[in-house]
Amino acid sequence: MWEYTPAVMDHFRNPRNVGVIEDADGVGEVGSMACGDALKLTFKLGPDGRIADAKFQTFGCASAIASSSALTEMIKGMTLDEAARVTNNDIAAVLGGLPEQKMHCSVMGREALEAAIEYYRSGGKRRPHVLEGKVICTCFGVTEVEIERVVRENNLRTVEEVTNYCKAGGGCGGCRNQIKEIIARVSGSPVEPEKPEPPKPRLTVLRKIQLIEDVLEREVRPMLQQDGGDIELIDVDGNRVIVGLRGRCAMCKAAGFTLDGLVGAKLREFVSPDLVVEEEKP
Amino acid sequence: MKRIADEGRGARTTAVEQAEKRRVVYLDNNATTRVAPEVVEAMLPFFGELYGNASSMHSFGGQVRKHVERAREQMARLLGADPSEIVFTSCGTESDNAAIRGTVEAHAGRKRHIITTRVEHPAVLSTCRYLANNGYRLTELPVDREGMLDLQLLEDCITDDTALVSIMWANNETGVLFPIAEIAELCRRKGVALHTDAVQAVGKLPIDLSRIPVDLLALSGHKLHAPKGVGVLYVRKGTRLAPFILGGHQESGKRAGTENVPYIVGLGKAAELAAEHLAEEAGRVRALRDRLEEGILARCPDAHVNGRRDARLPNTSNIGFEFVEGESILLMLDEFGICASSGSACTSGSLEPSHVLRAMGVPFTAAHGSIRFSLSRYSTEEEIDYVLEHLPPIIHRLRELSPFVLKTKPQAPVPA
Numbered sequence: 001m002w003e004y005t006p007a008v009m010d011h012f013r014n015p016r017n018v019g020v021i022e023d024a025d026g027v028g029e030v031g032s033m034a035c036g037d038a039l040k041l042t043f044k045l046g047p048d049g050r051i052a053d054a055k056f057q058t059f060g061c062a063s064a065i066a067s068s069s070a071l072t073e074m075i076k077g078m079t080l081d082e083a084a085r086v087t088n089n090d091i092a093a094v095l096g097g098l099p100e101q102k103m104h105c106s107v108m109g110r111e112a113l114e115a116a117i118e119y120y121r122s123g124g125k126r127r128p129h130v131l132e133g134k135v136i137c138t139c140f141g142v143t144e145v146e147i148e149r150v151v152r153e154n155n156l157r158t159v160e161e162v163t164n165y166c167k168a169g170g171g172c173g174g175c176r177n178q179i180k181e182i183i184a185r186v187s188g189s190p191v192e193p194e195k196p197e198p199p200k201p202r203l204t205v206l207r208k209i210q211l212i213e214d215v216l217e218r219e220v221r222p223m224l225q226q227d228g229g230d231i232e233l234i235d236v237d238g239n240r241v242i243v244g245l246r247g248r249c250a251m252c253k254a255a256g257f258t259l260d261g262l263v264g265a266k267l268r269e270f271v272s273p274d275l276v277v278e279e280e281k282p
Numbered sequence: 283m284k285r286i287a288d289e290g291r292g293a294r295t296t297a298v299e300q301a302e303k304r305r306v307v308y309l310d311n312n313a314t315t316r317v318a319p320e321v322v323e324a325m326l327p328f329f330g331e332l333y334g335n336a337s338s339m340h341s342f343g344g345q346v347r348k349h350v351e352r353a354r355e356q357m358a359r360l361l362g363a364d365p366s367e368i369v370f371t372s373c374g375t376e377s378d379n380a381a382i383r384g385t386v387e388a389h390a391g392r393k394r395h396i397i398t399t400r401v402e403h404p405a406v407l408s409t410c411r412y413l414a415n416n417g418y419r420l421t422e423l424p425v426d427r428e429g430m431l432d433l434q435l436l437e438d439c440i441t442d443d444t445a446l447v448s449i450m451w452a453n454n455e456t457g458v459l460f461p462i463a464e465i466a467e468l469c470r471r472k473g474v475a476l477h478t479d480a481v482q483a484v485g486k487l488p489i490d491l492s493r494i495p496v497d498l499l500a501l502s503g504h505k506l507h508a509p510k511g512v513g514v515l516y517v518r519k520g521t522r523l524a525p526f527i528l529g530g531h532q533e534s535g536k537r538a539g540t541e542n543v544p545y546i547v548g549l550g551k552a553a554e555l556a557a558e559h560l561a562e563e564a565g566r567v568r569a570l571r572d573r574l575e576e577g578i579l580a581r582c583p584d585a586h587v588n589g590r591r592d593a594r595l596p597n598t599s600n601i602g603f604e605f606v607e608g609e610s611i612l613l614m615l616d617e618f619g620i621c622a623s624s625g626s627a628c629t630s631g632s633l634e635p636s637h638v639l640r641a642m643g644v645p646f647t648a649a650h651g652s653i654r655f656s657l658s659r660y661s662t663e664e665e666i667d668y669v670l671e672h673l674p675p676i677i678h679r680l681r682e683l684s685p686f687v688l689k690t691k692p693q694a695p696v697p698a
Contacts, residue, residue: 002609012613018683033686034646036607036626036635040685057685061609061626065683171634221424225643230424230435247424247432 004062005096011066016073019055025124028116031108035140035167037064041112043075045120051075051083056112063095063102070094071109084117086110087153088165103165107150136178138270139171139218147179151186159183172218203272209236211271216243219266231263234280241267244280305619307665309574311505312454312482312598312656313623317548318507324551325509328544336541337532350541353550357514360553361499362490369515369533370546374481374502375405377515378448380526380537381477381498382409385446386418387524393445395419399431399460400641405500406448406479407637419443428590429458429642433468440472447476451483451499455625455638455654456589457598459483466495475521481505485556486563486595497521503545507658508552512545559659567657568596574655574666575599581674588644588652597657600625602639602648606680611653614676620669625652647686 004012024042031038037060046052054072058065071091075083088106092098098106133145150156150165159179163170169179203211216231224230230246243263264277308316334343336350351365358365371377386396398410400422407422414420421439423431431449440447447469451462462478469476477498483489485506491499498521503512515537517523523536530538579585584604603611608624615622625636626649634640635649644652655669 012610013617015683029685033605033650036646036650038685057683059605059684059686060607062613064607065610222640222643225424225426225641228426228432246435 002062002099002102004066004099007070007094007096008063008066008098011069011095012062015056015065015069017053017055017069018057020057021053021055026116026120028112028114028119030111030115031060033059036060037105037108039064039068039108039112041068041071041109041116043116045080049079051078051080060105060108061102063098063105064108066095067091067098067105067109068112071113075113080117080120083113086113088150089154100161100164103154104167107166111146136182137168137171137175140167142166142168144182147182148186151183155187157183157187172214174214205236208271209233212236212241212267212275215266215270216263219270220263223262239272239274239276241275241277242280243277307618307620307668309655309657309661309665309669310621310623311658311661312457312654314504314510315507315658316660317504317509318552318555320555321508321548321551325544325548328547332543336543337530346543349547349550350543353546353553356550357553360484360489360557361516362492363516364519366534367491367516367518369517369536370541370549371513371515371537372511372542373513374403374479374500374505375513376526377500377502377513378403378405378477378479379409380515381500381523382406382413382446382448384523384526384536385475385477385498386413388522389445391417393443395421395441395443396446396448397421397423397436397439397444398448399423399425399450401425401429401453401455401458401638402448402450403454403479403481405481406450410448418445423449425641427643429453429456429588429638430590430593431460431465433461433464436465437468437472440469440474444472444474447474449476449478451478451480451489452487452595452598453589453638454482455636456600456642457482457595457656458589459487459593459595462496463494469497470495482595482598485552485560486597488560491516491518498523503549503552506552506556508549509545512542512549514549562659563596567659567661570661570663570666571597571599571655571657573663574657574669575601577666577670578673581670582677585677586648588639588642588648598654599656600652600654602644603651603653603677604647605684605686606651606677608651608653610680611651611676614680615669615673618668618672620672623654623656625654626650 020040021042021044025045026043028041040057041054043051043054054075056068056072058068074086074090074094088103088110091106091109092103133143136142136144136147146166147162147168151162154165156162156165159169159176162168162179162183169176213233216233220231228247232244232246234244235242259277259279267275267277332346334346336343336347338344354365354368357368371380394417396410396413396418398406410420423436425431449460449465452459466476475497478496480489480499481502482505484501497518499516501514504510517536525536527538532538532541575587578601582603586602588600588602608626612622612624625639635646636652639649639652
C-alpha cells in the first residue's frame, strides 16, 4: 500500500480540469500504454498571453492522475515563460510530496507541459514526443538529455533515484553503468571506480553469450511466445549464433523470416553488428 | 448460506469499534484468507493450559504430541497421503525452498538441470534462478496466450541430467490449472522427481496424491483459513530429499525445530474444514465467481478474462480492463471497502507488470489494468452484487480520464 498524502488522494478522487480543449493553443502528449502511464495536456491562452484554461487526460496510477490534475491548476494564470520554469519538484510540492518510487509521475507532468509549450512556440506543429539525444534506457525509451535533466533538477546521486524519477534503468538494468556515468558527469564527482564498464569493442565469448541470452529473453521471446513459439540458444561459434526454434515456431513456414528479420536484427542491434543467426541442423 | 452469514458475525466487537468498522468485501483470498472461527477455537488451548513441548518425556508435554499427530492425519486425509509424508513448515515459501534445494542437494551435484515454468510464484522462480546462478542449468517453460503449458515441450526438455521438475498446480494470479496428473505420469515415466507448488490448489480442488504420483508438494496454511506462519511440505515415501533445517529430530529429522503446536493444530482443523467444503468450492463458490465475471464482462466493454476459463480454480477471476491502470481501480474499489489485487506495475512498486501476464503475452494495454478477484467460502451473493454495482462506474470514470480511446462503445448507458 502506498502512503499518499491527503492532497494526492483529493486530486485523485476529485480530479480537476479533466478533458481536452478542442481549439487548444498548446498540446503535449507524453508516455505510452506500454510504460504504464501516459498524459495528454492541452491549454488555451487568454488575450493577456497567460494560460486561461488547461485540461488533462491521464492513463496511470493515483499519483499520475493527481500530478496531472495539480499541474493544470498550477499553470492557470501563468505566462508561458513562467510555465516553462515549472519543475517536477514544484508539482510534487503542491501535492505535499510523492512516494520516492512515484516521482516519475511528477516528471511526466513537467514533460507534458514542456511539450505543450513547444507545440505552441513551434506554431502548432504536432510533434509526437521526439526523443532528444541518445537513448540510454531502451526498455523505457529514456534519453541521455532527460536523465541529465532529472539528475540536475533533483540533485540525484544514485541509479535507484534516477529510476524513481524517470524509470531509466528500471527494466533490464543493462544501462545502469551508463546512468552512473551520467550522474558522475552532472554532479561533477568522479565515476565510482568499483565497476568500470568493460571496454566496448572487446567482447569476451562469455559476455557475448550472456548478452545474446539477455536479448533473446528480453526482446525476442515475448514476441515469439505471443504466437505460441519459443527460441533456444544452442551455440555461439565466433559470430555465428546457432539457435533452435521451439513450439509453433518449429513448424512455422515464416521461420526463416523470423530468424533473419527479427532475431538477427535484434542481436545485431544490441550485441554486435556482425552476428549471423542460423537455425540448428537437426 | 445461512450458516456462513452467521459465522461472519462471530467476532466480538464493542459498539465503538462497530461504528468505526467500514464495510469490507474481501475478494482477495489468493493473497490470504480469514482464519476460520473453528480454527481459532481449536488453537486457543495451546496458547494456554497446553503449552508443553511435544518432544518431552513427561506426560504434561507428551500429551501435546497426539494433537500434532492428529493434525498430521487431518492434513494427510485432505491430500490422500500417508501421515508420515506430511512435514510441517513455517510457510509455503519455506516448503518450496526446501523441496527444490533439498532435491538438488540430495543429488550431490550429479544432476544439474532443473525445469520449471515462467509463471511460477517467486518462491519457486527465485529459488530456481538462484541455483541457475550457482552452477545449475535452468529451463523455464513458456506458456501460451491462455496460460497453458506444452507438455510435449516439457517431455523434450527432460534429460538424464534433470534433477527436478517444479511446476505449480494452480496459478496464483490467473487461477489457471496445469495438468499435474499428466505431468506427474510423465515425470514418473522419465524417472525425474516432480515438485508442485500447490499453495493455491489445496482446499479449492480435490487432491488425491494416492492416485497422482507427485513426489513433493508445497502448501500454505493461510490460504485455506488457517493462520499465517504455518505450511506443509508433502514428501512422498522414498523421495530423496536432504534435510532442510538441522538441529533436532522433529518432523522425522527433515525439519528440526520445536513444533509450532498451536498453528499445526489450527492447520489440521483447517484441513478438516477444507475437506468438508470442497463440494461447496466447486459448486456455490464457482457459481458466485461466474456471476461476478459474467456480470463484469456484460457491464464493462473492452474487458477480457486472463487465462483459460475452463481450466481454472473455481474461486479466481483475473480480468484485464483496457485503457485503465490497476492501482487506480484498486484505490477506487477501496473507497467502497472492496479488496482485490492487480498485476499492474504501479501496485508492486516495480515498473513492469506481472511476470505471469507478460509470459502469457497479454498486451501491455490490458496487463496494466488487470484485476484479480479471488473468492472464498465466506463470499456471498450480496457481496458479488455489491461489486457489480460499484465496479462498472469506476472503470467508466477512469476511462473518461484516459487519453486512450475505447475500441467498442458501451452497449448501454453506464449508471453514474
